[in-house]
């Protein structure tokens with residue numbers, strides 16, 4: 001209990017509840033579990049989350065559910081991903097990204113060294129992840145019954161090429177999203193194999209979901225940074241990080257303002273995770289002009305201009321509206 005930074009008075013009757021709860025949440029570091037808010041802001045009334053789980057998400061901004069996706073499903077996603085790499089599967093809108101070191105190198109060591117694929121909403125073999133009923137049951141606890149899949153990713157963190165470019169800087173996902181409110185957005189992220197500090201697990205700063213969306217820029221990293229991997233400006237490396245060690249099939253749900261990133265992959269394997277960002281279809285789009293999100297809008301707009309030969313760029317809203325898909329209930333504003 002000491003290691004988890006929990007101050008429970010000796011002899012407290014709550015200790016056993018906390019212990020039971022904490023064994024279900026494989027994290028190390030500082031997590032808050034003791035202050036119980038009287039009203040809920042980040043979760044909705046539901047009959048799935050235990051009281052402890054609900055309080056945990058309210059206080060910390062994330063919740064790990066063990067063994068939520070079956071090995072069989074994950075093996076199928078892995079096989080679909082491998083087919084995408086071999087160009088045996090394709091889909092409109094699919095983005096395939098290589099690590100910056102490999103993309104910028106004249107000596108391409110491995111053509112298959114793909115960092116991630118994004119926007120697989122038109123690829124049924126992978127998009128099935130976003131409609132898994134056991135995931136949507138949890139998503140509904142945060143968003144309500146009308147659910148849009150906004151962003152899809154399969155991250156294949158490569159063995160670090162020696163420049164630490166396999167890291168993902170600390171950031172808040174809301175930086176990329178021109179829709180609100182933040183509490184009706186959630187990410188589901190499933191480990192496709194055991195993920196720990198050796199292959200670059202997710203790192204979170206519990207409780208930061210209660211703060212503001214911060215200014216993001218490219219971190220000044222010597223070895224380079226992947227395109228659009230913005231990090232929160234002036235990140236304090238002494239912040240109380242929690243490393244999420246997860247087994248194959250474990251799934252973390254997290255709030256889009258939660259500060260998180262991932263470490264370097266020091267192993268020889270490609271570390272795989274699949275994720276989807278969901279938003280309630282009651283959310284609404286905002287104009288990010290004049291806000292801290294203007295820089296990412298500009299970058300995405302410029303990319304779309306180049307890629308699709310457009311004369312003018314696109315707005316962040318256009319970029320998101322076209323990939324959004326309704327996975328449960330009704331499509332309303334999104």
Ligand SMILES: CC(C)CC(=O)SCCNC(=O)CCNC(=O)[C@H](O)C(C)(C)COP(=O)(O)OP(=O)(O)OC[C@H]1O[C@@H](n2cnc3c(N)ncnc32)[C@H](O)[C@@H]1OP(=O)(O)O
Pocket residue numbers: 095096097098099100103104118151173176225226227228229230303
């Ligand atoms: C919540 C969620 C949204 C959070 C996030 O997802 S954060 C990260 C968001 N990132 C993205 O959306 C990145 C999306 N990636 C892409 O669009 C693509 O992979 C691209 C970076 C544009 C590259 O694709 P593509 O154009 O097919 O590749 P090319 O090999 O033709 O390269 C074109 C120019 O881009 C460069 N490039 C490619 N990969 C990277 C990289 N990883 N990092 C930095 N620069 C890169 C490449 O060197 C080339 O540059 P030039 O020769 O034009 O100068």
Ligand SMILES: Nc1ncnc2c1ncn2[C@@H]1O[C@H](COP(=O)(O)OP(=O)(O)OP(=O)(O)O)[C@@H](O)[C@H]1O
Pocket residue numbers: 167168169170197200201203219231232235237241260261262263264
């Ligand atoms: N200056 C920085 N700005 C933004 N993010 C950073 C910065 N330095 C490190 N990070 C990020 O902080 C997170 C935690 O880094 P940390 O080094 O603890 O992870 P790790 O490499 O997995 O662990 P280990 O220390 O065991 O190697 C990672 O997401 C990393 O990308």
Ligand SMILES: O=C(O)CCC(=O)C(=O)O
Pocket residue numbers: 153155157168173202260261262273
């Ligand atoms: O490294 C990972 O899998 C997490 C990446 C991430 O946080 C993101 O793409 O927004």
Ligand SMILES: [Fe+2]
Pocket residue numbers: 171172173260
């Ligand atoms: Fe993220």
Ligand SMILES: [Mg+2]
Pocket residue numbers: 263264
């Ligand atoms: Mg480190």
